[in-house]
Amino acid sequence: MRASQEDFESAMNQVKLLKKDPGNEVKLRLYALYKQATEGPCNMPKPGVFDFINKAKWDAWNALGSLPKETARQNYVDLVSSLTSSSEPSSQVKPGADRGQQEYENLVVTSEDGITKIMFNRPTRKNAISTQMYQEIMLALKAASKDDSTITVVTGNGDYYCSGNDLANFTDIPPGGVEEKAKQSAIMLRDFVGTFIDFPKPLVAVVNGPAVGISVTILGLFDAVYASDRATFHTPFSHLGLSPEGCASYTFPKIMGPAKATEMLIFGKKLTAGEACAQGLVTEVFPDSTFQKEVWTRLKAYSKLPPNSMRISKQVIRNMEKEKLHAVNAEESSVLQERWLSDECINATMNFLSKKAKL
Numbered sequence: 001m002r003a004s005q006e007d008f009e010s011a012m013n014q015v016k017l018l019k020k021d022p023g024n025e026v027k028l029r030l031y032a033l034y035k036q037a038t039e040g041p042c043n044m045p046k047p048g049v050f051d052f053i054n055k056a057k058w059d060a061w062n063a064l065g066s067l068p069k070e071t072a073r074q075n076y077v078d079l080v081s082s083l084t085s086s087s088e089p090s091s092q093v094k095p096g097a098d099r100g101q102q103e104y105e106n107l108v109v110t111s112e113d114g115i116t117k118i119m120f121n122r123p124t125r126k127n128a129i130s131t132q133m134y135q136e137i138m139l140a141l142k143a144a145s146k147d148d149s150t151i152t153v154v155t156g157n158g159d160y161y162c163s164g165n166d167l168a169n170f171t172d173i174p175p176g177g178v179e180e181k182a183k184q185s186a187i188m189l190r191d192f193v194g195t196f197i198d199f200p201k202p203l204v205a206v207v208n209g210p211a212v213g214i215s216v217t218i219l220g221l222f223d224a225v226y227a228s229d230r231a232t233f234h235t236p237f238s239h240l241g242l243s244p245e246g247c248a249s250y251t252f253p254k255i256m257g258p259a260k261a262t263e264m265l266i267f268g269k270k271l272t273a274g275e276a277c278a279q280g281l282v283t284e285v286f287p288d289s290t291f292q293k294e295v296w297t298r299l300k301a302y303s304k305l306p307p308n309s310m311r312i313s314k315q316v317i318r319n320m321e322k323e324k325l326h327a328v329n330a331e332e333s334s335v336l337q338e339r340w341l342s343d344e345c346i347n348a349t350m351n352f353l354s355k356k357a358k359l
C-alpha cells in the first residue's frame with residue numbers, strides 16, 4: 001500500500017521526536033526524500049564548493065534523479081519507520097544512577113551524600129552541548145528538582161567544563177529548512193534557560209576547566225560557582241556573529257557592572273578564574289591540584305544543612321527576579337533566532353566547522 005499524505009506528515013512529526021540522533025548520512029537521506037516528495041526532482045542551482053552543508057544537501061537530493069514523488073514519500077515513511085523501531089532504549093545504567101531513573105547519553109548523573117551531580121560527558125568534544133544534550137540537561141534538572149538531594153551540582157568530565165553550543169547543531173537542518181531550525185532552536189533555548197531560572201534548590205557549578213558560550217552565560221543563574229584556577233570564562237558572541245543568551249544581558253551587568261559586562265559579552269574578552277572571581281561571577285577559585293577535594297568536602301558539609309530552609313532562602317533571594325528573567329530569556333532567544341540566519345553567524349560557524357577557525 002502506498003503511503004498517504006497523512007502517513008507522510010505523521011512521519012515528519014516522528015522525526016522530530018527521535019530520541020537518538022540518526023547521524024548525518026540518514027539526515028541527508030531524509031532531507032533528500034522530503035524534497036523529492038514535496039517538490040520533485042532537484043531544481044536548485046548547485047551551491048558553491050565551500051558551501052559544505054548546502055552542497056551535501058544538494059548532492060543528496062540531486063542523486064534521487066527523477067524518482068517519482070509518491071515513491072519518495074513512501075521511502076521517507078519507510079525510513080522513518082525503520083528509525084523509530086530501531087531506537088530501543090539502552091539498558092546501560094550509569095554508575096551511581098538509581099535504577100528506574102532516566103538514562104543519559106551525554107551526561108553522568110549521580111546522587112550521593114545529599115548531592116545530585118550532573119556531569120557533562122562528551123570530553124572528546126570538550127563537552128560541547130548537542131541538541132540531544134540540551135534535552136538531557138533539562139530532564140536531569142527536572143529530575144534533580146524532585147529527588148531527595150538538597151544541592152544540585154553541574155560539572156564537566158575531562159579537561160573542559162564545557163565548550164558551549166555544539167556548532168554541529170547548525171548542520172542538523174530539518175525538512176522545513178533553516179528558518180524552521182532557527183524557530184525550533186529558539187524554543188529549545190528558551191526552555192533550556194527557563195529550566196535554570198525555575199530551578200528550586202541551591203544550584204552549584206563546579207567549573208573544572210575552560211567554559212565557553214552558553215555554559216558561561218547561565219552561570220549568572222547559579223547560586224554558587226566554584227572554579228579551578230585552570231578555568232577560563234569566554235563568551236565570544238561577536239566573533240560568532242551572535243548575541244548573548246542565558247539571561248546574561250541582564251545578569252552580567254548586574255553582577256559585574258555594565259562596563260565589565262561589555263568587555264565579556266560584546267568584545268569577547270576571555271577572563272581567567274581570578275578575574276571572574278574579582279568581578280563576582282565566580283564565588284571562589286581553588287588551585288587545580290586540590291580543587292576536587294576542597295570543593296566536594298565543602299559541598300558535602302553544605303548538603304547537611306536543612307533542605308527546606310535552603311530552598312526557601314533561595315526563593316526569597318531569587319523569586320522577585322523570576323518574571324524579569326523569563327522576559328529577558330524570551331527576548332534573547334527571539335533575537336538569536338534572527339542572528340542564526342545572519343551571514344555573520346553562518347560564516348563564523350562554517351569557518352569553525354571547516355577547521356579554518358577556532359576561538
Ligand SMILES: CCCCCCCCCCC/C=C/C(=O)SCCNC(=O)CCNC(=O)[C@H](O)C(C)(C)COP(=O)(O)OP(=O)(O)OC[C@H]1O[C@@H](n2cnc3c(N)ncnc32)[C@H](O)[C@@H]1OP(=O)(O)O
Nearest residue numbers: 125126128163164165166167169182185213214340358359
Ligand atoms: C540554524 C540555527 C541553529 C542554532 C542551534 C543553536 C542552539 C542553541 C544555541 C544556544 C546559544 C549558545 C551559544 C554558544 O555557546 S557560543 C559558543 C560556541 N562554542 C564555540 O564556538 C567553541 C568552538 N570550539 C573551539 O573554538 C575549540 O574547540 C576550543 C577552543 C573549545 C578547544 O580547542 P582545542 O584546540 O583545545 O580542542 P579542539 O578544538 O581540538 O577540540 C576537540 C574536538 O572537539 C570539537 N569541539 C570543541 N568544541 C566544540 C563546539 N563547541 N562545537 C563543536 N565541536 C567542538 C573540536 O572541533 C574537536 O573536534 P575534532 O577532534 O573532530 O577536530
